[in-house]
Amino acid sequence: MKNYKHYRLIILFCLCFLAVANVNAQSDWQLTAKENESLSPFLFDDDMILEGKISYENSCTSCHGMPGQADYTPMAPSPGDPASDQFQLQSDGALFHKIKTGRGTMPKFEDVFADDETWNLVAFIRSFNENYKQPVPDLGGIEIPEYSMKLAFDENIDKLVVKVFAKELPQSDVSVSAFVKGSFGKYLIGKAQTDELGIAYVDVDPTLPGDAEGKLDIMVKVTKGYGLAKMNANMIMAKPTVRKSAIEGRHIWSNDKNAPIWLKVSFFITIFGVWLVLFFIVIGLRGINKANKEEE
Numbered sequence: 001m002k003n004y005k006h007y008r009l010i011i012l013f014c015l016c017f018l019a020v021a022n023v024n025a026q027s028d029w030q031l032t033a034k035e036n037e038s039l040s041p042f043l044f045d046d047d048m049i050l051e052g053k054i055s056y057e058n059s060c061t062s063c064h065g066m067p068g069q070a071d072y073t074p075m076a077p078s079p080g081d082p083a084s085d086q087f088q089l090q091s092d093g094a095l096f097h098k099i100k101t102g103r104g105t106m107p108k109f110e111d112v113f114a115d116d117e118t119w120n121l122v123a124f125i126r127s128f129n130e131n132y133k134q135p136v137p138d139l140g141g142i143e144i145p146e147y148s149m150k151l152a153f154d155e156n157i158d159k160l161v162v163k164v165f166a167k168e169l170p171q172s173d174v175s176v177s178a179f180v181k182g183s184f185g186k187y188l189i190g191k192a193q194t195d196e197l198g199i200a201y202v203d204v205d206p207t208l209p210g211d212a213e214g215k216l217d218i219m220v221k222v223t224k225g226y227g228l229a230k231m232n233a234n235m236i237m238a239k240p241t242v243r244k245s246a247i248e249g250r251h252i253w254s255n256d257k258n259a260p261i262w263l264k265v266s267f268f269i270t271i272f273g274v275w276l277v278l279f280f281i282v283i284g285l286r287g288i289n290k291a292n293k294e295e296e
């Protein structure tokens, strides 16, 4: 009987522990009102969504799946589908801070993504909500600078040099991202920050395939606070690449030049043979016709 009591105590203890753990798992995230209400300093646009998509595919799909597919990893607590109400009914600030701080199995991304990159993720998550209207912060008289830029490519160090101005003065601490425009969308070349001279150096992979002259179609985006500017350019900054036709050299019949002599000869002999047979048939028919007429 004494032993029994012992067991009951242990079971009670386990139940209490489980209950506490369970409450812990389902409690609300602790966010301050300020965090909840914080808003993106950038207007969500296609570029932000695209950048967010790239980060999401690298860092989030393993648990959350693709938004809208409900293919998140089954675990407790559930990560959930970012296209679902669980995410979409939350404020932008809540999503932003939850991504930054994480909880339990949800990793903390504070040290992985800069703030603008975390907003890209929010922009991507919001792109699955047709009814979403981005709340814009009240700027309260803050003037948004109009950025302009100059671009050059330094081939000695394989860097894209971006100088950022506002009202003709160089601007420091501006985030610069460069993209290459491909047939299927944009790809990030790299990111950098302008120094005190307003210059940012973006590393360029020297093996990127350019056109026949080594030119690339690029888009450079600069952002700081609420300021944003974009510029398109076509610059020599990659390996000259002569693009071959997809069928060149692959099939013996793809063009005359590639056809081997035996194929050409047998082709002409066959064609000639067919015409010859047709010719004999016509002659033959004429002979029958003539013979018929003579009989009449």
Ligand code: HEC
Pocket: 025, 029, 055, 056, 059, 060, 061, 062, 063, 064, 075, 076, 077, 078, 079, 080, 086, 087, 095, 098, 099, 103, 104, 105, 106, 107, 109, 121
């Ligand atoms: C290792 C798996 C894992 C990865 C990777 C992961 N998450 Fe999560 N995430 C979770 C889990 C589990 C939860 C639920 C946590 C909880 O409720 O305690 C969660 C919760 C969240 C929430 C809060 C949802 C809510 O209900 O309030 C957001 C927002 C979120 N994740 C975004 C992201 C983003 C964006 C990424 C990629 C940058 C990411 N997560 C990567 C597992 C993951």
